[in-house]
Amino acid sequence: xxxxxxxxxxxxxxxxxxxxxxxxxxxxxxxxxxxxxxxxxxxxxxxxxxxxxxxxxxxxxxxxxxxxxxxxxxxxxxxxxxxxxxxxxxxxxxxxxxxxxxxxxxxxxxxxxxxxxxxxxxxxxxxxxxxxxxxxxxxxxxxxxxxxxxxxxxxxxxxxxxxxxxxxxxxxxxxxxxxxxxxxxxxxxxxxxxxxxxxxxxxxxxxxxxxxxxxxxxxxxxxxxx
Amino acid sequence: xxxxxxxxxxxxxxxxxxxxxxxxxxxxxxxxxxxxxxxxxxxxxxxxxxxxxxxxxxxxxxxxxxxxxxxxxxxxxxxxxxxxxxxxxxxxxxxxxxxxxxxxxxxxxxxxxxxxxxxxxxxxxxxxxxxxxxxxxxxxxxxxxxxxxxxxxxxxxxxxxxxxxxxxxxxxxxxxxxxxxxxxxxxxxxxxxxxxxxxxxxxxxxxxxxxxxxxxxxxxxxxxxxxxxxxxxxxxxxxxxxxxxxxxxxxxxxxxxxxxxxxxxxxxxxxxxxxxxxxxxxxxxxxxxxxxxxxxxxxxxxxxxxxxxxxxxxxxxxxxxxxxxxxxxxxxxxxxxxxxxxxxxxxxxxxxxx
Numbered sequence: 193x194x195x196x197x198x199x200x201x202x203x204x205x206x207x208x209x210x211x212x213x214x215x216x217x218x219x220x221x222x223x224x225x226x227x228x229x230x231x232x233x234x235x236x237x238x239x240x241x242x243x244x245x246x247x248x249x250x251x252x253x254x255x256x257x258x259x260x261x262x263x264x265x266x267x268x269x270x271x272x273x274x275x276x277x278x279x280x281x282x283x284x285x286x287x288x289x290x291x292x293x294x295x296x297x298x299x300x301x302x303x304x305x306x307x308x309x310x311x312x313x314x315x316x317x318x319x320x321x322x323x324x325x326x327x328x329x330x331x332x333x334x335x336x337x338x339x340x341x342x343x344x345x346x347x348x349x350x351x352x353x354x355x356x357x358x359x360x361x362x363x364x365x366x367x368x369x370x371x372x373x374x375x376x377x378x379x380x381x382x383x384x385x386x387x388x389x390x391x392x393x394x395x396x397x398x399x400x401x402x403x404x405x406x407x408x409x410x411x412x413x414x415x416x417x418x
Numbered sequence: 419x420x421x422x423x424x425x426x427x428x429x430x431x432x433x434x435x436x437x438x439x440x441x442x443x444x445x446x447x448x449x450x451x452x453x454x455x456x457x458x459x460x461x462x463x464x465x466x467x468x469x470x471x472x473x474x475x476x477x478x479x480x481x482x483x484x485x486x487x488x489x490x491x492x493x494x495x496x497x498x499x500x501x502x503x504x505x506x507x508x509x510x511x512x513x514x515x516x517x518x519x520x521x522x523x524x525x526x527x528x529x530x531x532x533x534x535x536x537x538x539x540x541x542x543x544x545x546x547x548x549x550x551x552x553x554x555x556x557x558x559x560x561x562x563x564x565x566x567x568x569x570x571x572x573x574x575x576x577x578x579x580x581x582x583x584x585x586x587x588x589x590x591x592x593x594x595x596x597x598x599x600x601x602x603x604x605x606x607x608x609x610x611x612x613x614x615x616x617x618x619x620x621x622x623x624x625x626x627x628x629x630x631x632x633x634x635x636x637x638x639x640x641x642x643x644x645x646x647x648x649x650x651x652x653x654x655x656x657x658x659x660x661x662x663x664x665x666x667x668x669x670x671x672x673x674x675x676x677x678x679x680x681x682x683x684x685x686x687x688x689x690x691x692x693x694x695x696x697x698x699x700x701x702x703x704x705x706x707x708x709x710x711x712x713x714x715x716x717x718x719x720x721x722x723x724x725x726x727x728x729x730x731x732x733x734x735x736x737x738x739x740x741x742x743x744x745x746x747x748x749x750x751x752x753x754x755x756x757x758x759x760x761x762x763x764x765x766x767x768x769x770x771x772x
Contacts, residue, residue, distance in 0.1 A: 240593040266532025361597040
């Protein structure tokens, strides 16, 4: 079982590591045990693949989406909505915050650093790691990005998520071969590995070989059908 | 990196350029291509290369001209409005016969337009990249793997023919992620850059890289010689992909991301008993005219699928010499055609709904 904090999960890390897909899946899981769940899109960097693409799915699950009205539009504005503050201020809300990639994306977090610190153990910030992203493929490169994100967002990480994948080419071996790398990242950073998120159909092949598997359903821009 | 990695299209272009030996990148950020520059900013210092964010797009393209004149592989990247700003430099590059790579990750226009994907710079790339008589060599990838492969090819062809190559992508390809492998580029037997401005060492006459000709006779001769080179490129370098084309009554013409969506529609049309196929230009200049002329011998009709108001359609019509009807299926402004819309256009071309 994933050790969910009581109030807030913050996902940050290298861009393209799979934060948005994971944020939606975590919110759906939270919704099984919480009445009021929200996903907040704090991404001020990425122009296309946004939390908003999952709006219908979230809505049908009764999950609130807090996102910039400009997300997915033609306006290239690094903006967040004022409603974002509610995920820190509303004690009855369980939320997942989807932070933009790298240190540039994490800048948006700094605004809320004091509120996050005040939540103590009720808020956790997890570094999403994909070993098949070339700029974070080694423990040293991943650690450098991790530290840059912390410095830009003024919030320390509390755990690691192994989200290693190759998109449609992901095989059980893709995930297995990443285990020594994230183990080393865990040792270098002093952070625990919270879970390993894996596309749902690959989970049976990995059960028994990896603790704390978290099954993922993959989001797609359905209308493009590439 | 023979092991597969997961990359955004924009990152794949940048990594492929570095692997192709490019150590000089000059750019300016614009959505949806910014990751090219961001990747270069992170990687170039680690390979003793230069990443330079210029003060403008115009400055960046002129830095490319300077670097290329000095004989090194140089590149810039931008998106539609930024390419428009570079047009003067593109013309000067052509006038100087300089190899370079220019990447356009297209967004909606005209004007500032929007940041969503588009293919409405086809005319700009193939006809109007700048003033004067010249062509860019234009390559149009349709997958992240082709972003890599065609980046390698672009540098090779640019050096072989002393022309500037453009990689014409779109926002979808720039932003989407796919698994990709990055083999080392194949060794090519390329002519020496004995024209480069690298210092004479006191041993030879100095080289001049310049696009100004004081005598009109000289300028005419230079233009004529350049067009002889273009004729060679047209004969040798036109590339296309054929998909279910051999028996196709309805030939869908599409490039880039549109071609991927069109494949879904073609399979759906086949399931309905319509023999549809795809002819995908991989080079937009030179346009694969011969492949279209050949297809026109047996096809009943052509449908072009473009995220534009109809630009490539003119090359299709010219290539088939208007022997067969050509219709347009399009979305614009950052909107993307759905397979159902393309299927309906195929049905119409085949004679209406059955």
